[in-house]
Amino acid sequence: MIKKLKPCPFCGGEAKEQWHPYTMRPDEPVVYGFECKKCFASTFPYFKTKEEAIQAWNKRASELELDVDGLQERFEGLSTLGLITFTQTMQPRDLAIAICSKYKEGKLFTERIVV
16 A cells, blocks of 8 residues: 655655666666655655655654664764764764764754764
């Protein structure tokens, strides 16, 4: 059963379905996503099923649980790729804890995080 799409979480606009082949070969599977018709926010990366794409589009930040261990692992991965640099005073776990605490206080996007 396909769920109804929620409005865009950023502007309230209507979502449109997107799908793309993995490759240009017709026998390759397709990936699905959604994009706002008004502000172009999207579910990128795309998903293997339409149902997964709908779940991603309908998920809201207020419904998410931030996980310190999961964030730490992602920050370490970004560091390994050279996309983020940590100092002696700021390590991946410190940043993960700071983000999770600001999120729980409802201040994640309203205050600067200093570690």
